Amino acid sequence: MRAILMQTLVATIVAATAIPKIEDDKSQRVFDKDLSNQEHFVESHHNPAYDHEAFLGEEAKTFEQLSPEESTRRLGLIVDKIDKDTDGFVTKEELRDWIRYTQQRYIRDDVDRQWKSHNEEDKEKITWEEYRKMIYGFLDEKDAESTDKDDKNYSYATMQKRERRRWSIADTDGDDALTKEEFTAFLHPEEREYMKDVVVLETIEDIDKDGDGKISLDEYIGDMYRAVQGEEVPDWVTNEQEQFSAHRDKDANGYLDTEEVKDWIIPADFDHAEAEARHLIYEADSDADQKLTKEEILEKYDIFVGSQATDFGEALTRHDEF
Ligand SMILES: [Ca+2]
Ligand SMILES: [Ca+2]
Ligand SMILES: [Ca+2]
Ligand SMILES: [Ca+2]
Incomplete structure (x- = not known):
């Protein structure tokens, strides 16, 4: 579902100007491994922004501008849409379908x-x-062609090469031009089976700092956490270290190779929408009957939508849907 959260390189560029802006390494990442990561849903460093985007798509940004009252009001309208059979309960299936719909719409x-x-x-x-x-x-x-890391164009040159490669793979009929369907695969490679290898490759390239083609424990942790002097290593980092050894590095040789990275970021038979639906229900299901009433959802509105607690009567952003 980084599909949703992710800012693809291209999206970033187009949104900015003709000249691409490189915000940080992650803006180039096509696929956030965090989001295909089952542990993601139980880990303590769960990111609320992820839930908001999974639930609302791009509208998550709009909600961030709203007062809690307005945010809750709009959420109520959305709940009515999610409850397809209008029985007053949002089931896991209804929620899963909504999250899928949101993703596809995005x-x-x-x-x-x-x-x-x-x-x-x-x-x-x-x-x-x-x-x-x-x-x-x-x-x-x-x-x-710049290969000098200190060259001001090095990052752009690297991005262009990466895009060139992805373009060729998305180009299924090999005419070097992309139809809209091929362009979809180019922009959202995680959505197409035949793009998965390049998604894995790009992820390895991002994390593999010493360029040996595999990911060490240090590289793995370094990608998500930078040690701060005098600060104790947070529990979630220790937890990730254990994940690496216990689950990711299957042959226990100290490195993640291509297959191991693939199992990690694109686990077979893992359904993001399903997992996210389960997570949201878990978070909001006060009476533990495995389904949500509108009251339960509105009660925990901050889990579903963002909101600005200090928005006093400022002009509220409007959206056609409301
Ligand atoms: Ca229902
Ligand atoms: Ca083509
Ligand atoms: Ca490495
Ligand atoms: Ca290994």
């Missing part, structure tokens, strides 16, 4: 928006050359 809207911005004439395909010019046009040939 992906569709994102692809529509980016397709339009890269293809104003709405041609059937976008060629690599057209795309490259739009995003990396400011790099000349020499810049694009």
Whole structure:
């Protein structure tokens, strides 16, 4: 579901300007392993923003601007939509379907928006050359080959190479141009089976700091936590260290190889929407009957939607849906 949370490289670039902005390593990450991680749902460092985005998609941002009262009111309207059979209870299945719907809507809207911005004439395909010019046009040939880490263009050159590779894999018919369907695979590779290997590869490249093609325990932890001097290592970090040894590093050789990374970030038969639905029910089900009433949901509105506790009568952001 980093599908939802993730800021793809492309999204970041388009949102910014013609010149790509590199916020940090993670903005390039296509897939947040955290989100395909079953432990994610029980770990103490669970991120509330994740729940909000899973539940609301892009609208999560809108809700952050709202007062608790307005946030609760709108949440009530959403609950009515989720309760498909209108029996007054939100079941795990209804919640799971809603989360799937939210995710698909996010992906569709994102692809529509980016397709339009890269293809104003709405041609059937976008060629690599057209795309490259739009995003990396400011790099000349020499810049694009930069392998010097201190070079100001190094990051862009690396991004371009990565995108070039992903483009070729998304291009199933091999004509070097992407149809809208191929472009969807390019922008949201985690959504397509045939893109999974490149998702794994990009993840390894991000985390593998010493470039030996595998992930050591230090690299694994370093990706999520930076030690602060004088600060005790938090429990969740210790917990992650144990996860690495007990579950991720299956052959116990001290490193995660490609297969082990794949099992970790794209576990077979793991359903994000289902897991998230279960998690949300667990968090809000006060009477423990495995389903939620509107009251239970509104009572725990901060789990489902964000809200600004200090918003006093400022102009509330409006959305057509409400
Ligand atoms: Ca129902
Ligand atoms: Ca093609
Ligand atoms: Ca390594
Ligand atoms: Ca291993």
